[in-house]
Amino acid sequence: MTPLATALARLDWQTIGLELDREGFIVLPGIFELEVPGLFAHLLNGFYPPLAQVANQWNDTLQLPCRFPPQLTDFHAQCRAVGQQQALPQLTCLRKDEHLALGQDAEGEYLFPFQLAGVLSAPGEDFSGGEFILTEQRPRMQSRPMVVPLQPGDLAVITTAHRPFKGSKGYYRVNMKHAISRVRSGERHGFLLSFHLGIHLGVGAAHDC
Incomplete structure (x- = not known):
């Protein structure tokens, strides 16, 4: 078993699910090593099955009809069937005075509610600034900003666009x-991995699957 597979097997998914319910994200320290061949594919295929269970629970909570299949290949087949053919950009490279504007990777009919984020360079050594930030907007309330601390090898599971909240x-x-x-x-090098596939900009409208 590879170190990554061992790390995945040791994860407490009950705790992860509870934290995702409570905050909409979680940071998992020391999950991966940078030199792993095919790292992104391993992360996507390894995290999809348990996250699909959490995603289906969220859809139950929100009374949404869609259910995600247990394997990523089957979900990608669903995406391709409705014209979502393109893998979304994965790598980010930001130099001095550059930033990534606030947004969502939420195009297409099928939208998986979670993404994976990480850094490939060391904060405080390779770059300064460049904090990963989430914002949460609840009705009739100001946006809540959250700084997500990341070091090389850490993995953040974040909400793609919407999450259930109990009012x-x-x-x-x-x-x-x-x-x-x-x-x-x-220079800040990092990644943001989407489980759903994308379409050409300007085609279709996004909604939660």
């Missing part, structure tokens, strides 16, 4: 976006 009258969807703050020095 006084039951559950409703809150909107979440991500960004990377301005890099003050050096």
Whole structure:
């Protein structure tokens, strides 16, 4: 068994699910090694099955009809059947004074509610600034910003666009976006992995599957 497979097998998915329910993201320290061949494919295929179970629970909570299949290959087949053919960009490279604007990777009919984020260069050594940021917008409230601390080898599971939140009258969807703050020095290399496939910009409208 590879070190990555061993790390995945040791994860406490009950705790991960509870934290995703509570905050909409979780940071898992020391999950991967940078030199692993085919790292992104291993992360996507390894994390999809347990995250699909959490995603289906979220859809149950929100009373959404869609259910995600247990394997990533089957989900990608569903995406391709509706014209979502393209893997979304995975790598980010930001130099001094550059940033990633607040947004969502939420195009297409099928949208998986989770993404994986990490850094490939060391904060404080290779670059300064460049914090990974999430914002959460609840109805009639100001956006809540959250800084997601990341070191090389850490993996953040984040909400792609919407998550269930329990209010006084039951559950409703809150909107979440991500960004990377301005890099003050050096170069920040990182990644953001989407489980769903994308379409050409301007085609179709996104909604939660």
